Amino acid sequence: xxxxxxxxYAIYTWLFLFGFIPLCxxxxxxxxxxxxxxxxxxxxxxxxxxxxFSPLLGHVMLRSLMMALITTLACLxxxxxxxxxxxxxxxxSLLLLFIIIPFWTSSLVRTYALVAILKFNGILNTLLxxxxxxxxxxxxxxxxxxxxxxxxxxxxPFMVLPLFSNMEHFDFKLFEAAEDLGANRLTLFFRVFxxxxxxxxxxxxxxxxxxxxxLFYIPNxxxxxxxxxxxxxxxxxxxxxxxxxxxxxxxxFLTVLLLLLLLMYRKPRGVKS
Amino acid sequence: xxxxxxxxxxxxxxxxxxxxxxDVSLSIYPGExxxxxxxxxxxxxxxxxxxxxxxxxxxGDIYIHGTCVNQLPxxxxxxxxxxxxxxxxxxxxxxxxxxxxxxCKKTPKDEIKARVQEALERVQLAAFGNRLPKQLSGGQQxxxxxxxxxxNRPKVLLLDESLSALDYRLRKTMQYELKQxxxxxxxxxxLVTHDQEEALSMSDRIAVFNHGHIEQIGTPxxxxxxxxxxxxxxxxxxxxxxxVEVEALEDDELCVTxxxxxxxxxxxxxxxxxxxxxxxxxxxxxxxxxxDEVTSSDEMIPGTIVDIIYKGSTVDLTVAxxxxxIINASEFFDEDDDDLAYTVDEVVWVQWYTxxxxxxxxxx
Amino acid sequence: MSDWIKKxxxxxxxxxxxxxxxxxxxxxxxxxxxxLQWHGFSTHWYHELFQDADLWLAFTHSLFLGTCASFIASFxxxxxxxxxxxHSHRPNRTLQSTLxxxxxxxxxxxxxxxxxxxxxxxxxxxxxxxxxxxITFCLPFAIVAINSRIHNLDINLYYSALDLGATRSRAITHxxxxxxxxxxxxxxxxxxxxxxxxxxISYFVAGPGYNILPLTIYSLVRKGVTPELNALCSxxxxxxxxxxxxxxxxxxxxxx
Numbered sequence: 095x096x097x098x099x100x101x102x103y104a105i106y107t108w109l110f111l112f113g114f115i116p117l118c119x120x121x122x123x124x125x126x127x128x129x130x131x132x133x134x135x136x137x138x139x140x141x142x143x144x145x146x147f148s149p150l151l152g153h154v155m156l157r158s159l160m161m162a163l164i165t166t167l168a169c170l171x172x173x174x175x176x177x178x179x180x181x182x183x184x185x186x187s188l189l190l191l192f193i194i195i196p197f198w199t200s201s202l203v204r205t206y207a208l209v210a211i212l213k214f215n216g217i218l219n220t221l222l223x224x225x226x227x228x229x230x231x232x233x234x235x236x237x238x239x240x241x242x243x244x245x246x247x248x249x250x251p252f253m254v255l256p257l258f259s260n261m262e263h264f265d266f267k268l269f270e271a272a273e274d275l276g277a278n279r280l281t282l283f284f285r286v287f288x289x290x291x292x293x294x295x296x297x298x299x300x301x302x303x304x305x306x307x308x309l310f311y312i313p314n315x316x317x318x319x320x321x322x323x324x325x326x327x328x329x330x331x332x333x334x335x336x337x338x339x340x341x342x343x344x345x346x347f348l349t350v351l352l353l354l355l356l357l358m359y360r361k362p363r364g365v366k367s
Numbered sequence: 368x369x370x371x372x373x374x375x376x377x378x379x380x381x382x383x384x385x386x387x388x389x390d391v392s393l394s395i396y397p398g399e400x401x402x403x404x405x406x407x408x409x410x411x412x413x414x415x416x417x418x419x420x421x422x423x424x425x426x427g428d429i430y431i432h433g434t435c436v437n438q439l440p441x442x443x444x445x446x447x448x449x450x451x452x453x454x455x456x457x458x459x460x461x462x463x464x465x466x467x468x469x470x471c472k473k474t475p476k477d478e479i480k481a482r483v484q485e486a487l488e489r490v491q492l493a494a495f496g497n498r499l500p501k502q503l504s505g506g507q508q509x510x511x512x513x514x515x516x517x518x519n520r521p522k523v524l525l526l527d528e529s530l531s532a533l534d535y536r537l538r539k540t541m542q543y544e545l546k547q548x549x550x551x552x553x554x555x556x557x558l559v560t561h562d563q564e565e566a567l568s569m570s571d572r573i574a575v576f577n578h579g580h581i582e583q584i585g586t587p588x589x590x591x592x593x594x595x596x597x598x599x600x601x602x603x604x605x606x607x608x609x610x611v612e613v614e615a616l617e618d619d620e621l622c623v624t625x626x627x628x629x630x631x632x633x634x635x636x637x638x639x640x641x642x643x644x645x646x647x648x649x650x651x652x653x654x655x656x657x658x659d660e661v662t663s664s665d666e667m668i669p670g671t672i673v674d675i676i677y678k679g680s681t682v683d684l685t686v687a688x689x690x691x692x693i694i695n696a697s698e699f700f701d702e703d704d705d706d707l708a709y710t711v712d713e714v715v716w717v718q719w720y721t722x723x724x725x726x727x728x729x730x731x
Numbered sequence: 732m733s734d735w736i737k738k739x740x741x742x743x744x745x746x747x748x749x750x751x752x753x754x755x756x757x758x759x760x761x762x763x764x765x766x767l768q769w770h771g772f773s774t775h776w777y778h779e780l781f782q783d784a785d786l787w788l789a790f791t792h793s794l795f796l797g798t799c800a801s802f803i804a805s806f807x808x809x810x811x812x813x814x815x816x817x818h819s820h821r822p823n824r825t826l827q828s829t830l831x832x833x834x835x836x837x838x839x840x841x842x843x844x845x846x847x848x849x850x851x852x853x854x855x856x857x858x859x860x861x862x863x864x865x866i867t868f869c870l871p872f873a874i875v876a877i878n879s880r881i882h883n884l885d886i887n888l889y890y891s892a893l894d895l896g897a898t899r900s901r902a903i904t905h906x907x908x909x910x911x912x913x914x915x916x917x918x919x920x921x922x923x924x925x926x927x928x929x930x931x932i933s934y935f936v937a938g939p940g941y942n943i944l945p946l947t948i949y950s951l952v953r954k955g956v957t958p959e960l961n962a963l964c965s966x967x968x969x970x971x972x973x974x975x976x977x978x979x980x981x982x983x984x985x986x987x
Contacts, residue, residue: 101810105870108807112867113833116844123847133850176744179737189741191979196748198921198978199971200928202945203964206952207751210758210961217754250748300835308837311930315952325839332843332935342847345840356835421890441893448894454887458909468895515895 124342133338142343151327151344158323161238162306165245169253169302170295172246177254177294181261190258197251205244205315212240212316236318244316245306252305253298260294304352324348371430372397372522372555373418373446378427380413387413388579391427395557397522400549402558402566404602405576411559415525418557419448432522442471446523447516451531453508455500455515461487462496465515486514489548506537513548523555530565542569563603567591575599597730600647607653607694609646610729613638620721626668626688633722643729652723653696655684656716657709667716670694675709684709686717752968759961776958786947786963793927793944796858800865801873801922807866808873809915813903816881817889830871841868842935849936856938864936865929869922876921876982880914913981920978924971 124142126134145151180189196204211217212234219231234240264287272286310325322330324344331341373395380388388410395401403411416422418429420441429436436444447468455464463470465486469479487493490510500508509529516524530538530545546569549556560566566573567587574584575598583595594600597608611623621634623646638644661667673693674685684696696717709715760772780786815826833841845864854860884907892902930945937946944967951960 099814101807102814105807105811108867109829109833109870112845112848112863113829116848117836117840119847119851120840120844134847172744175740179741183737183741187983191976192745192748194979195972195975198924198928198975199968200930200945200948202928202930202948202952203755203968204751206948206960206964207755209952210754211751247748247751304835304837308839309931310839311934311949328839328843329934332846338847341843345843348837349840352835352837419890419894421893441890442896442898448891450887450891452885452887454885454891456888456892456906467892467897471896471898471901519896 120342120345123339124346126339126342128337128339133336139339142340143347145340146343146347154322154327155324158307158325161242161245161323162303164242165249165306166253166299166302168242168246169250170299173250173253173257173298174291174295177257177261180254180258181264182266186262193251193254193258197255201248201309202311202315204248205312208240208244208247209235209315212243235316236321238317238321240316241313241321241323244312245309248309248312249302249305252301256297256301257291257294260291260297264290300355303355307348369396371395372432373557374428374430374433375414375418376428376430378414378417378424378429380410380417380422380425386579388417391579391581393574393581393584395523395555397555398553399571400546400556400558400569402560402570402573403576404560404563404566404573406561406602409576410579411576412527415448415527415557415559418444418523419446419525420444445521446525447519447521448525448527449509449512449516449529451528453500453512453529455508455511457500459499460496461492461498461500461503461511464500464511465518467515468519482518486518489517489551490514505533506541509533509541513545517552517554520552521554523557524549526556526558528559528561530560531562538565545569567603573603575602577602592725594647594725594727597645597647597727600645600725600727605650605695606647607650609648609692611644611646613640613642613644616640626690626692628666628668630666630668631721632724632726634726636726636728638726645727645729647725647727648719648723650683650695650697651681651699652719653694654718654720655686655696655698655709656718658714658716661716664716666721667718670715670717672709672711672713672715675711682709686715688717755961755968756965759958759965761958761961776962779959780962780966783959785942786944789942789944789947792858792941796861796865796943797923797926800862800869800926801919804866804869804873804922805877805915805919807870808877808918809911811874812877812881813907813911815878816884816886826874830874833868833871834875838868838929838931842932845932846935856936858938858941860936860938861933861941861943864932865926868929868932869925872925873918873922876918877911877914880982881911884910913984917978917982920974920981924974924978928967928971 123134125138125140127137127139127141129135146155180186180193183189209216213219214231214233214235216235218234219228222228223231268286269282272282277286307323308325308328310323310329313321313323313326328341328344328348331337331344371394373393375391375393375395378388378391379386391410391414403414405411413422417424418431420436420439420443424437431444431446456467459467462483465483466479469482474482483496484493487496490513492507492510492514495503495507495511500511503511512529513524526545530541533541542565545556558566558569570587572584572586573590575582575590577598583590583599585593590599591603594603600606600608609625611625613621614624615622616634616639617631619634620631621638623630623632623644625646632646655670655672656667668688670686670688672684673687676683676685680700682698682700684698686694686696688694694717759776760774761776811826842864845860845867848854849856849860854863888906888910889902892906893899897905928945930949933943933946934949937943948960948963948967951957951963
């Protein structure tokens with residue numbers, strides 16, 4: 095099957111050329127310098143990495159981590175009971191479809207939809223004023239609250255899907271067996287159900303935490319100048335400051351962080367198997 | 368000597384370091400029903416796949432009709448396979464499934480219609496042409512798979528554990544139908560199975576496999592009544608095994624001691640004095656006498672009944688011999704003995720007729 | 732009692748999830764321009780939308796880009812999946828890990844990686860840079876989607892076809908392809924949706940000559956809320972939703 099082999103090699107070449115090589119280039123670029131005429135040039139330097147630990151950038155990093163963490167927790171808390179109900183429902187496939195739709199459709203559009211709701215004379219404020227709960231509109235947009243809402247809103251399906259697929263495989267007959275042995279509802283949850291959903295929790299958390307740090311358009315649209323996260327920083331470094339090596343260094347730092355998290359995810363699995 | 372339709376010479380096959388088949392040689396004759404029998408992983412399916420052409424040999428040759436087919440792809444070998452999962456094309460109707468081979472050869476439409484109809488009638492599925500495989504039962508699916516494979520009138524049909532997915536009753540029916548079909552078509556069938564009862568009931572010859580090697584080939588009777596070694600004796604049917612030594616020779620008989628009791632056996636294997644042997648006796652060949660039925664206890668071994676299992680047509684007894692050895696005996700209800708009433712812990716005499724035992728060379 | 736809690740909770744979550752979209756769609760029919768008060772039903776903004784030539788150009792560009800990228804990725808994915816299915820006894824670990832890495836890698840990092848690559852290789856930013864980038868991120872999804880379905884197939888179907896006299900290519904086209912077809916279509920539709928809606932990667936590798944819809948929407952969003960934008964977003968969302976539902980139906984067809 096010569097043509098088959100040809101196409102196979104073509105694909106491997108493609109992935110190498112447009113996947114592997116560009117990533118290596120980022121790594122190399124992070125050590126380069128910039129001057130007036132060239133975006134990236136020798137000599138090699140560690141200056142960009144050092145700058146990452148400076149107060150300014152360090153502050154951005156910490157804030158990004160915090161936001162991502164809060165988003166992940168919020169998604170987890172809301173999605174966990176939701177996934178549970180979905181897993182036990184008879185209309186699983188229908189419910190699943192309505193979660194998949196937001197998962198695949200443009201999150202930019204959905205973020206934009208939030209603007210209409212959160213803005214100064216938007217839906218939420220209008221509603222609250224009409225219900226006489228407040229007298230002046232709340233400045234909801236362009237705040238950390240807006241960014242968090244946006245991130246949670248966008249990434250919610252990313253938490254539901256791994257949790258659901260994990261819970262779907264749970265043998266609910268274990269509940270009967272445990273009850274038979276004398277377990278009460280609390281024990282059922284903490285000792286029977288929860289441990290078995292660990293994998294779903296970890297997968298979902300990873301799928302939310304990673305993008306929460308890199309989706310730059312959500313803080314851009316919903317947040318103000320103060321809400322700069324790592325994603326915005328990198329975008330800024332590349333396209334505004336045109337400091338590509340710096341941007342590369344930040345990206346590498348981010349990637350290494352993510353890889354570490356992934357390794358932590360793999361390890362418990364290794365112990366199990 | 369009949370000319371073989373398939374000849375396998377010194378075939379070996381390994382996957383990496385895993386040796387699946389070692390030095391297998393076999394002749395398959397036209398019109399016979401041959402079964403490859405063995406436990407899972409013994410290489411019988413691999414042999415089938417090698418004959419069909421889905422795998423390449425590592426060493427050795429395969430001849431079909433005298434031509435060496437080692438390099439020939441499956442399409443060009445005159446053998447067809449019925450898979451364990453039937454492998455019916457789910458998106459094609461029964462008619463199209465059966466017609467597939469003919470369509471590949473660009474057979475004219477009318478001929479296809481006639482031949483497919485004929486094949487479906489042979490397997491009693493004439494009215495099912497328009498159905499899809501998923502609308503059929505297991506037994507019906509298997510018949511479609513067979514119809515599909517025989518439409519080209521291959522010389523050999525290979526069946527890979529085709530009956531193992533069916534329930535007991537259906538299996539028995541299909542075994543009978545398959546045998547009838549084979550006789551009416553006069554095609555060589557090679558069946559792979561791990562079920563020895565199936566092998567015994569359907570085959571003209573059985574090849575017993577053990578770890579990639581053929582231990583014995585013979586008719587069901589030969590394999591059952593004259594196993595060539597302990598493996599075959601234990602794999603087919605049940606066996607009680609005693610380790611004995613030839614103590615005396617007398618004409619065509621020899622004397623051994625079993626459980627401190629002298630016994631005579633037929634010396635069919637030309638055994639010599641002092642030779643170590645395994646004495647194999649099948650449960651159904653053992654007679655269990657109650658104390659009051661016996662006048663002379665020569666050639667008998669005493670024992671105590673440990674367990675009684677009533678099985679309807681037989682009573683299976685577990686008997687403990689004086690040294691503690693446990694043997695199994697199977698007594699039939701027949702006109703000689705229509706009232707088998709044993710009790711546990713009853714002392715009995717165990718006996719078999721001289722010559723009904725099998726003597727095998729000693730193995731460690 | 733707990734049944735009601737269940738239903739209320741699920742209902743609440745779905746409401747929260749879809750409410751913003753619903754609001755968006757509703758207000759795309761609003762008559763007034765800046766107010767969010769309801770001023771009467773009107774398709775005015777949709778008419779404005781259809782007059783806007785630039786938007787239409789961006790729309791057709793995205794459509795074309797998405798179709799090309801997803802088609803190439805799905806085709807490549809199909810070929811590679813079939814090849815691996817027929818030729819190896821175990822799933823290819825290195826390929827799987829590489830693809831998983833690509834899926835998990837944040838779009839942002841891939842975007843800037845490609846930007847640096849294009850800069851160094853002097854590939855101009857425009858249609859082709861976008862196409863390369865989109866194929867690169869669609870490919871892992873296509874492979875994973877088709878692969879998971881191909882392993883549900885009984886490989887003996889292929890061997891059976893060979894056994895009955897089919898050539899290798901006939902066995903693939905007449906037996907494997909008809910069974911894989913829904914999965915390939917599903918992969919194509921999902922790849923198209925990914926490409927059509929992509930903001931982050933496109934942001935870095937797009938050039939001035941080739942406008943695509945998501946980036947146009949992005950710049951309009953930052954400028955401010957207009958009902959015309961509402962109309963545009965409503966259409967985009969509705970289109971994506973149709974594709975997702977179609978892909979979902981197709982993928983369920985293969986598994987059953």
